Structures are given as structure tokens and as C-alpha cells.
Amino acid sequence: MNSLLEMRSITKEFPGVKALDNVNLTVAEGEIHAICGENGAGKSTLMKVLSGVYPAGSYDGEIHYAGNLAQFSGISDSENLGIIIIHQELALVPLLSIAENIFLGNERASNGVINWRETFRRTEDLLKKVGLSEAPGTLIESLGVGKQQLVEIAKALSKDVRLLILDEPTAALSEGDSQALLDLLLELKTQGVTSIIISHKLNEVRRVADSVTVIRDGATVSTMNTKTDDITEDRIVRDMVGRDMASRYPDRTRVAGDMLMEVKDWNVWHPEQKDRQVIRNANFNVRAGEVVGIAGLMGSGRTELAMSIFGKSYGRNISGEVSMHGQVVNVSDVPNAIKSGLAYVTEDRKTLGLILEETIIKNTTLANLEEVSSRGVLDEGQETAVAEKYRDAMNIRTPSVFQKVMNLSGGNQQKVVLSKWLFAGPEVLILDEPTRGIDVGAKFEIYGIINELSAEGKGVVMISSEMPELLGMCDRVYVMNEGALVGELTAEEASQERIMSLIVTE
Amino acid sequence: MELADNNKEGGSQSLGAYLAGHLREYGLLVALIAIMAFFQIVTNGVLLKPVNITNLFLQNSYIIIMALGMLIVIVAGHIDLSVGSVMGFIGALAAVMIVNWGWPVWMTIPACLIMGAVIGAWHGYWVAYWKIPAFIVTLAGMLVFRGLSLWLLEGQSVGPFPRSFQALSTGFIPDFLGAGRPNATSLAAGIIAVMLILWMGLKQRAQNRQYGMDDEPTAFFVVRNAIICGALLYITYKLAYFRGLPNVLVSMVLLTIVYNFITSNTTLGRRIYALGGNEKASKLSGIRTERLTFLAFVNMGLLAALAGLIFAARLNTATPKAGFGTELDVIAAVFIGGASMSGGSGKIVGAVVGAFIMGVMNNGMSIMGIGIDYQQVIKGLVLLAAVFFDVYQKNKS
Structure with a gap:
């Protein structure tokens, strides 16, 4: 079979982190290709490289698509060639209708005037293809997640999709909706649409995928094919997690x-x-x-x-x-x-944990201002001393505790959040x-x-x-x-x- | 008055780097001085004549008083469009109470202040507990209280007020220490204020040194304080040769000091800044964000009521048009003073200086005989320029 897509030794670096290290991915024309890996393994980064979110030049390596070297400078470039990505968080406008969403940015119009007849007619065709029996004028917000997912796919079809990428499409779906979605993928396959599916659910992967690529720590670990390899869930799991565990964790008496x-x-x-x-x-x-x-x-x-x-x-x-x-x-x-x-150190330190525009001092004492005040009047000297104490104890690397936390690195910001909660006792x-x-x-x-x-x-x-x-x-x-x-x-x-x-x- | 921020990046820095970090604060002071100098020249010295200085304070006191409350509302991440209407409504209420119902002044004033706080609580309730955007709630309040003032006054002006009520605004501190001109009490107050400013400034400096905060280069400290103290002495000297210290000036200064203390030195103030800086993080840090938002609006209502009383006392009559559009002057003063639209930053002193900049421009342009049409255009452009300066500074860093 011909390969539709070949990504060759893709390397993508962010300041301080190598998100992708020499990743290879080959997707054959007309197959369903699953990508598996833990959270943070680099799957989403790889898809962003593919769809042009990270433009050509910002990564190393080559992308060959349909026989040509592809150099996308943005999403519209990849979409023009029929590469459509459907993200986990759906990109639909809740208060617009199905038809309006499907043709958003791609309106059936002449001179800026929308041709509603054609819009609705084509929407009906597309909805039939994805097996969704809803009127084109239905508002998105009245649909469940599963149906919204189908609208996304219909939208992809409206753009003459050749390579459909789905990022954890069934994560938020019920069992029945998931089955319907997977059936649709198999149906699209018979119509010649190639798909890449990112999923954690290995039973689903086994059900629909023709090949599986496992990514771990930003590198390709293995690629398996149903025809030549014996793909078992055990094997995928082992590849997903198998890394050495040499003393990366300090000892503790338990x-x-x-x-x-x-x-x-x-x-x-x-x-x-x-x-x-x-x-x-x-x-x-x-x-x-x-x-x-x-x-x-x-x-x-x-x-x-x-x-x-x-x-x-x-x-x-x-x-x-x-x-x-x-x-x-x-x-x-x-x-x-x-x-x-109790204390809760949030996973989202920038929006839930810190006041980015304020100093380390003010963030450190925020959850326990009583301790550094008397009768409601703050003692700034004491506050500074507290912040200094935690800076030393936590080894927060900063020239001064008067520094705004937005200027700190992620690790140091996390230490400030920890300081705040430790100070709350x-x-x-x-x-x-x-x-x-x-x-x-x-x-x-x-x-x-x-x-x-x-x-x-x-x-x-x-x-x-x-x-x-x-x-x-x-x-x-x-x-x-x-x-x-x-x-x-x-x-x-x-x-x-x-x-x-x-x-x-x- | 401390104009310069005292908690920025630490370490010893060059003069230039220090100036760059504090450009906004010095810029505001320099702008005020430049604007005053400009109008002093083009009005041939009328701007700083004793009678005009007194007028400047009388004319702007209610804006400044409301700017104190507005700063807190804006720091908390909201806005209050109703303050002009509330101010007019309370003035009308006071007039009806005193003139129509014959209430004594000592009863009217607290009743009106309580009414103001209740109005603030009404707004705060919807904003804090029902999460209705403050813009909508206070826009509704603006219409409601505009209508209620008209209804109360039955479309007429009501007045005049007794002298004791007028003294709220047009009264002067009696001269305990001397008689006549110059007013010895004013001079003494001015000198004491200057000494206090210097003493507190030096104390702050010593403290900053001790904790390793970046302290202002000595040259800046000296020049800044020389300007502030010089201006203060000059103004008190001038006032002493007119009728002494106006009552409103005293209440204005006291309120400014109290609010400056609350915002910069208390847990209450800190929590309001935290709430405006990141509401979700503040809530997860155990701050009762709803209650704080509610209180910010109660406080705003209280200050709007005080402003309403002072305004009515100055005009000696309550009119249905009182306070029309004032909310925009108040909001403009706060933003010129460096507060951020998104909440979490801004200073009381900045808001007061911002109000003075607006006030001096109004006053100066009126003396020059510039029409109200051009005045509005110029004020609008100054507001835009001030906020542009903020945004530009932020993007550069």
C-alpha cells in the first residue's frame, strides 16, 4: 500500500524541553492508524507539527504528504490539502446552528451573502453521511457531546478531508456513542478516508486500527501492523510505560x-x-x-x-x-x-494557584494573612521574612522575593505555590x-x-x-x-x- | 503622600533602570505639575490665585471622594456606573428631608449615608452573589436612581439648605491660633503635614533598606519630596491668605489617608488586590471573594452618598440634573491614575492625582474660556493617552 503521510525524524524543542525527539510516523493510504502514549508523551505536539500549528521551520525533520514535501505555515495550509484535525475540546460555537458551524469560515455565499438553501441542502447530505438525524438548523448547544463530535466530522467532510485526525475522540463519550463513532470511522475508511486516531482505550484501538504507533517521552517506541504483528493490549501497555526507573526519586523511610x-x-x-x-x-x-x-x-x-x-x-x-x-x-x-x-495545590498553577502580577511575598502569605498581621494591619517586614524563609527552604531561584511570580520558571512558580500552602500549616x-x-x-x-x-x-x-x-x-x-x-x-x-x-x- | 511604589524588583539598580521601572508613578506627578504650570502661564496666574485654589478643591472634592471608592471597585475587577445618579439621588433625598420634611441636619446626614450604603449593598448583592456583570447592574442602578431623584424632587429644584448643612462644603476651618490673614491654623496644618510626610518617607526608606527592598535613589527621594512639600507649603500659604482651609479639603485629605492605609497596609486591602488579580486563585486560597465584592460596592455607595451631600451643600440646592455624567469623570480619574481595567492594580494616591489632573484641566480650560465642546474632546484624549501609556509600558516590558 502507498503511504499517504510520512513524518521523518521530527524533532521539536521548546525552551528547556525536547518535546519530540526523532519521531517517525508512516500512515498508509486508506488505513486507520492509532497513536498511543501516556499523557505528555508528545502525541499532541506531533499532531500540531503535522497540522501546521507549529509552522515549517520551527521543527527539524521532514513531512511528506501524498508524495510531496509539505511545508505548512499554518492550519489553513494543511486543511487545503485535506488534513483535518478534530481536537479533544470541540471547536464548535454553541449558539450557532449545525449548518452554520459546519460552514463556519467556509460559508456557501456569493459576495458575502449567504446562500441558505445550498447551505442547508449540503448540511443535510453531510449529516446523512455521518448518520446524524438532526435538522440543520438545530443549535449546537442542544446536542450531546457524541452528536457534537459527529458534527465536527461532518465539518471535516465538508472540507474534502483526506486525512482525518481525531484526538481522543471517545474520551467524553458514552459507550453507545463511542461504538457509533468507531463504526463511522470504519465506514469512512471504505470511502477512502485515512484516519489517525489518538486514544487511550486499547480495546477501541484493537477494534478499528490497522496499525499502531506507540510514542513515549517524545520518541517513537514501536510501530505495529495488524497484518504482520500480533498486537495485544499487553504489548501496547508495555511499550507505553516501559522506561527505566533508576533512582529518579529520593529515598524516604516509610x-x-x-x-x-x-x-x-x-x-x-x-x-x-x-x-x-x-x-x-x-x-x-x-x-x-x-x-x-x-x-x-x-x-x-x-x-x-x-x-x-x-x-x-x-x-x-x-x-x-x-x-x-x-x-x-x-x-x-x-x-x-x-x-x-487541608491544603490543595492545584494542577493549574497559573490560573488557579498564583496571582501572576504580584510578588513572591504577596503570593506566599495569601492563604494565611492572619499570621503576618495584627488586628487586620499587615506587618510587611514579617511578610518579607516569611517569604525569605521559604525561598531558602524551597530553594526558589530568584534575585529577590520582590520579584513578580510571572517572571519565574514553572518549577519555581510551583515552589511558590507550595510555600503558600506550607505557610498555611x-x-x-x-x-x-x-x-x-x-x-x-x-x-x-x-x-x-x-x-x-x-x-x-x-x-x-x-x-x-x-x-x-x-x-x-x-x-x-x-x-x-x-x-x-x-x-x-x-x-x-x-x-x-x-x-x-x-x-x-x- | 507617597507617590512612588515601594515594592518592585530588588537589588541595586542604576538611576535609569529605576526610573524605567517607576515611570508611571513619576510620570503622573510630572504630568500634574506640567499641566498646572501650563495653565498657570496661559491664564496669567489666575489658576493659582488663592480664591481659585479654594475653588479647585471645592469643585473637585466630590469627584475625588468617589474616586476613592471607585478605585477599590475597579481594583476588585468591577465598575460602578451608578455613582453619578446615586450622588444626585442622595442630594435630592437630603433636600427633601430637610426642606420638605423639616428634619434636622444631624439626623439627615447619617440617614443619607446609610441610604447610600444600602444602595451600594443592592448593587453589590447582584454582582457578588448572582454574578451579574457590574456593568449591567450599575447601568440599571444609574437609570433607577436617576428616575427616583426626578420623582423625589418632582422635577423641581429644592432648596435652600440651612447654614449648618452648607458648612459641609463651603465652610472653612476656624482660625484657632490667630485672627484673620494670614490664617495661622492653615499655615500650622501645612507645616505639620510637611513634617509628617518627611518623617514617614524617611521611616519607609529605613524599613525598605532593612528588608532589602529597592529603595529610591537618594536624588529621586529628595527631588520628589521637595516638589511635594514645596507645593503643599505654597498651597497652604495661598489658602491662608484667603479664608483658610476649606472643610472639604480636610475631609478629603483625611479620607485619602485612611483609604491609602486600608489599601496598602491591611489584610482587607491585600485581599481586594488579590481578588482583582486572580479571583479563582484567591477563592482557592480561602478568601471570601463574594463578601469582599459586596463590601466594595457598599463602600462605594457610602462614598457616593457623602459626595452627594457635599455637592448639594455647595450648590445650596438639589436639582434633578445633579451628578449627571459624573460617573464618567470619576472612572476617568481612576484610569488616568494608573488602575488597570482588568483589576488587581491601581493606587489610591494615583486615583486622587488622576482626579486632580482632570480637575485642573476643567478649571484651567474654563478660565481660558474654552468651550465645553473642546473641553470634552481634550479630556477624552487625555484619558486615552494615559491608558495608552500604561499599555505601551506593559507591552514593552
């Missing part, structure tokens, strides 16, 4: 003390979609001095679990109880959660992706800080998408999938394969 925090029968519903339950009956606990991990994919409900516990900062109709030292505590809002001894810290987007050196320092916290008898809950990190740091790991804690593994039992298989076999 002593689990008394029961510190217990969460019982925790249920949370989605804040907007009334009938969608986000957390189902979660039960977990942390002992003093223990580091407990929560594994799971993005979107499995880990952040929602943490934020709903921390002062009900997420969701509605929350039920269940949180106890500290055996006593049920009030976590109805953030001030009470802090008073109860919690007993249990929930760390949500504490090492996301920071370099290896800073990661090691953060692991060291976590170990010190546990040595002081604090309880740490660590949410992470990086399984080696969980295995290297945690005493116990809970596995989360679709809003439920589906397994609990001790440090001895836990392995990447076991965690991954708990996740992928629902």
Missing part, C-alpha cells in the same frame, strides 16, 4: 502513622450537566506520614475529587463526609477546609500534578519536599498522570477511572502494567 484523613461515600455531580455524576462513591484515606497516590487518566475525575473535597470548589449536590483524626470536619467552603487542616496536602511542566531538576527537588513533609508527619495525596512518579513516591496508590476509585494497590503490588490494566479494562 512509616505510616495514625489515621489522618478519611473520605467516605463521596459523590459529586457535574456543575452544569444535571444528570452527570462526576465522582461515584469514592472512599479513601491517608495516614500521618503517608504519601498516597491517585492514578488515572486526564478526565477520570481526579481533580474533581480533590477540588470537591477542598471546600466544595467543584461540582454540586456533593454528598459524603470527610473526617480528620476520626472527627467529621466541615469542608463546606475553602476557609473551613483550610481550618480543618495544613495536616494533609493534596498535590494535583505537582510536577507537571517543570524540568527534571526541579522535579527532584519537589520530590524531596514531599518526602520532608511526610517525615514531619503530614499526609500527602498525590495526583499524577505520570505513573513512574507515583510508583517512585507513594506508599499506596488508588486507581481512578470514570469518577470511581476502581482499585487500591500497595507500593509492593503496584506496577505500571497493573495500574494501566485497571484503567483500560473498565
Whole structure:
């Protein structure tokens, strides 16, 4: 079979990080090609290189498409050649109709006047092709996610798609919608559309894919073909996670003390979609001095679990109880959660963790201003001293604590967020992706800080998408999938394969 | 008054680097001086005549007082379009209470201030707890209270006020220390103020040194304080040769000091800046953001009421047109003073200086006989220029 697309030794660097290192990807004409890899392995970066989001010249390597060397300077270049990418977050305008969305930017019009007849007629054809029986005038917001996904595909078809790229298309879909979508992909294949599908769900991959490429740490690990290779889920999992685990984690003596925090029968519903339950009956606990991990994919409900516990900062109709030292505590809002001894270090430090335009000092003391004030009047000298103390303890690299946090690197920003919460004096810290987007050196320092916290008898809950990190740091790991804690593994039992298989076999 | 920011990047820097980092603050002061100098020259010295200086304060006091509240609302990330209407409504209410109902002044003033706070609470409730954009809520308030003033006054002007009420605005501090001209009390107050400014400035400097904050180069400190203190002495000297210190000037200065303290030295102030800087992060840090937003509007209503009383007292009558369009002057003053549209930054002193810049321009252009048409155009362009300067500075860094 001819290859439609060949990406040859693609290397893409960001300041300080090599996101892609010599990646090769060959997609044959008319096949469905799956790309698998952990979060952060480089899949999305690779697709952005392919679609021209990162223009030619900003990466090394060559892209050959339909026999020619492709040098895209933007998305419109790749779209003109029939490469259409559908992102995980759908790019539809909720208050416009299906027809308007499908032809957005590509309107059926002459001299700027829209030809509604043709627009509606062509929309009907396209909807028929993707098997969606809705009127073209229906507003997007009245459709479920699954149908919206189909509208995206119809939109791609309207642009004469040749290579369709789907980034985790079934992540937000129900079982039935997922099946329908996969059937549609197989149907499109018979019509000559080539697809690349990025997915974590290996059963789906096995069902539709003709070939599978596994990417890990920004490099191609393996490419398998259903005709020549025996593709098993085990093999894919092994390729996805198999990397050496040599001492990237500082040692810690593991002593689990008394029961510190217990969460019982925790249920949370989605804040907007009334009938969608986000957390189902979660039960977990942390002992003093223990580091407990929560594994799971993005979107499995880990952040929602943490934020709903921390002062009900997420969701509605929350039920269940949180106890500290055996006593049920009030976590109805953030001030009470802090008073109860909780701290939550967010995964999204720029929008939820820091005030970027303010100084390190003001960010450090924000959650505990009482400590540096008397009768409501701040003692700036004391504040400065506190910030200096944490700068030394955390090794925050900055010329001065008067520096605005927006000028710090990701790792140093994360240390400022940690400083803020340590200064608030919690007993249990929930760390949500504490090492996301920071370099290896800073990661090691953060692991060291976590170990010190546990040595002081604090309880740490660590949410992470990086399984080696969980295995290297945690005493116990809970596995989360679709809003439920589906397994609990001790440090001895836990392995990447076991965690991954708990996740992928629902 | 401390004009210069005292918490920027640390370390020893060259004069140029320091100036670049603080250009906005010095720029504001320089702009005010330049504008005053310009009008002093083109009006042949009328601008700084004692009677005109007194007028400047009387004419702008209500704008400055409302700018204090507006700064807090804007720092918290909102806006209040209703203040002009609320000011007019409270003036009308005071007139009706005193003139029509025969209430005594001592009862009317607190009643009106409470009414102002209640109006602020009304706006704050919708903004804070129902998350309705402040623009909409206060636009509605603007219409509602404009209508209510008309209704209260039945379309007529109501007045005059008793002398004790007028004293709110047009009264002067009696001369305890001497008699007649020059007014010894004014002179003494001016000298004490200068000494306080110098003492506090030096104390701050010593503290900055101790904690390693970047302190202002000595030359800057000296020049800045020489200008501020010189101006202050000059103005008190002039005022002393007219009728002394106007009551409004005293209340204005006291309020400015109090609000400056609240915004820069208290946990309350810090939390408001945090809320405006990043509401979600503040909420997740245990700050009760709804309550703070609510309080910012209550405070705004209170100050708008005070401004309404002062304005009515100055005109000695309440008219249905009072406060018409004033909200725009107040908002412009805050933005000229360097506050950011997106919230989280801005200073009380900046807002006051911004209000003075507007006030001096109004006054100077009126003396020159420039028509109201050109005045509006010029004020509009000055506002745009000031904000452009901010944005340009930000993009450059």
C-alpha cells in the first residue's frame, strides 16, 4: 500500500524541553492508524507539527504528504490539502446552528451573502453521511457531546478531508456513542478516508486500527501492523510505560502513622450537566506520614475529587463526609477546609494557584494573612521574612522575593505555590500534578519536599498522570477511572502494567 | 503622600533602570505639575490665585471622594456606573428631608449615608452573589436612581439648605491660633503635614533598606519630596491668605489617608488586590471573594452618598440634573491614575492625582474660556493617552 503521510525524524524543542525527539510516523493510504502514549508523551505536539500549528521551520525533520514535501505555515495550509484535525475540546460555537458551524469560515455565499438553501441542502447530505438525524438548523448547544463530535466530522467532510485526525475522540463519550463513532470511522475508511486516531482505550484501538504507533517521552517506541504483528493490549501497555526507573526519586523511610484523613461515600455531580455524576462513591484515606497516590487518566475525575473535597470548589449536590483524626470536619467552603487542616495545590498553577502580577511575598502569605498581621494591619517586614524563609527552604531561584511570580520558571512558580500552602500549616496536602511542566531538576527537588513533609508527619495525596512518579513516591496508590476509585494497590503490588490494566479494562 | 511604589524588583539598580521601572508613578506627578504650570502661564496666574485654589478643591472634592471608592471597585475587577445618579439621588433625598420634611441636619446626614450604603449593598448583592456583570447592574442602578431623584424632587429644584448643612462644603476651618490673614491654623496644618510626610518617607526608606527592598535613589527621594512639600507649603500659604482651609479639603485629605492605609497596609486591602488579580486563585486560597465584592460596592455607595451631600451643600440646592455624567469623570480619574481595567492594580494616591489632573484641566480650560465642546474632546484624549501609556509600558516590558 502507498503511504499517504510520512513524518521523518521530527524533532521539536521548546525552551528547556525536547518535546519530540526523532519521531517517525508512516500512515498508509486508506488505513486507520492509532497513536498511543501516556499523557505528555508528545502525541499532541506531533499532531500540531503535522497540522501546521507549529509552522515549517520551527521543527527539524521532514513531512511528506501524498508524495510531496509539505511545508505548512499554518492550519489553513494543511486543511487545503485535506488534513483535518478534530481536537479533544470541540471547536464548535454553541449558539450557532449545525449548518452554520459546519460552514463556519467556509460559508456557501456569493459576495458575502449567504446562500441558505445550498447551505442547508449540503448540511443535510453531510449529516446523512455521518448518520446524524438532526435538522440543520438545530443549535449546537442542544446536542450531546457524541452528536457534537459527529458534527465536527461532518465539518471535516465538508472540507474534502483526506486525512482525518481525531484526538481522543471517545474520551467524553458514552459507550453507545463511542461504538457509533468507531463504526463511522470504519465506514469512512471504505470511502477512502485515512484516519489517525489518538486514544487511550486499547480495546477501541484493537477494534478499528490497522496499525499502531506507540510514542513515549517524545520518541517513537514501536510501530505495529495488524497484518504482520500480533498486537495485544499487553504489548501496547508495555511499550507505553516501559522506561527505566533508576533512582529518579529520593529515598524516604516509610512509616505510616495514625489515621489522618478519611473520605467516605463521596459523590459529586457535574456543575452544569444535571444528570452527570462526576465522582461515584469514592472512599479513601491517608495516614500521618503517608504519601498516597491517585492514578488515572486526564478526565477520570481526579481533580474533581480533590477540588470537591477542598471546600466544595467543584461540582454540586456533593454528598459524603470527610473526617480528620476520626472527627467529621466541615469542608463546606475553602476557609473551613483550610481550618480543618487541608491544603490543595492545584494542577493549574497559573490560573488557579498564583496571582501572576504580584510578588513572591504577596503570593506566599495569601492563604494565611492572619499570621503576618495584627488586628487586620499587615506587618510587611514579617511578610518579607516569611517569604525569605521559604525561598531558602524551597530553594526558589530568584534575585529577590520582590520579584513578580510571572517572571519565574514553572518549577519555581510551583515552589511558590507550595510555600503558600506550607505557610498555611495544613495536616494533609493534596498535590494535583505537582510536577507537571517543570524540568527534571526541579522535579527532584519537589520530590524531596514531599518526602520532608511526610517525615514531619503530614499526609500527602498525590495526583499524577505520570505513573513512574507515583510508583517512585507513594506508599499506596488508588486507581481512578470514570469518577470511581476502581482499585487500591500497595507500593509492593503496584506496577505500571497493573495500574494501566485497571484503567483500560473498565 | 507617597507617590512612588515601594515594592518592585530588588537589588541595586542604576538611576535609569529605576526610573524605567517607576515611570508611571513619576510620570503622573510630572504630568500634574506640567499641566498646572501650563495653565498657570496661559491664564496669567489666575489658576493659582488663592480664591481659585479654594475653588479647585471645592469643585473637585466630590469627584475625588468617589474616586476613592471607585478605585477599590475597579481594583476588585468591577465598575460602578451608578455613582453619578446615586450622588444626585442622595442630594435630592437630603433636600427633601430637610426642606420638605423639616428634619434636622444631624439626623439627615447619617440617614443619607446609610441610604447610600444600602444602595451600594443592592448593587453589590447582584454582582457578588448572582454574578451579574457590574456593568449591567450599575447601568440599571444609574437609570433607577436617576428616575427616583426626578420623582423625589418632582422635577423641581429644592432648596435652600440651612447654614449648618452648607458648612459641609463651603465652610472653612476656624482660625484657632490667630485672627484673620494670614490664617495661622492653615499655615500650622501645612507645616505639620510637611513634617509628617518627611518623617514617614524617611521611616519607609529605613524599613525598605532593612528588608532589602529597592529603595529610591537618594536624588529621586529628595527631588520628589521637595516638589511635594514645596507645593503643599505654597498651597497652604495661598489658602491662608484667603479664608483658610476649606472643610472639604480636610475631609478629603483625611479620607485619602485612611483609604491609602486600608489599601496598602491591611489584610482587607491585600485581599481586594488579590481578588482583582486572580479571583479563582484567591477563592482557592480561602478568601471570601463574594463578601469582599459586596463590601466594595457598599463602600462605594457610602462614598457616593457623602459626595452627594457635599455637592448639594455647595450648590445650596438639589436639582434633578445633579451628578449627571459624573460617573464618567470619576472612572476617568481612576484610569488616568494608573488602575488597570482588568483589576488587581491601581493606587489610591494615583486615583486622587488622576482626579486632580482632570480637575485642573476643567478649571484651567474654563478660565481660558474654552468651550465645553473642546473641553470634552481634550479630556477624552487625555484619558486615552494615559491608558495608552500604561499599555505601551506593559507591552514593552
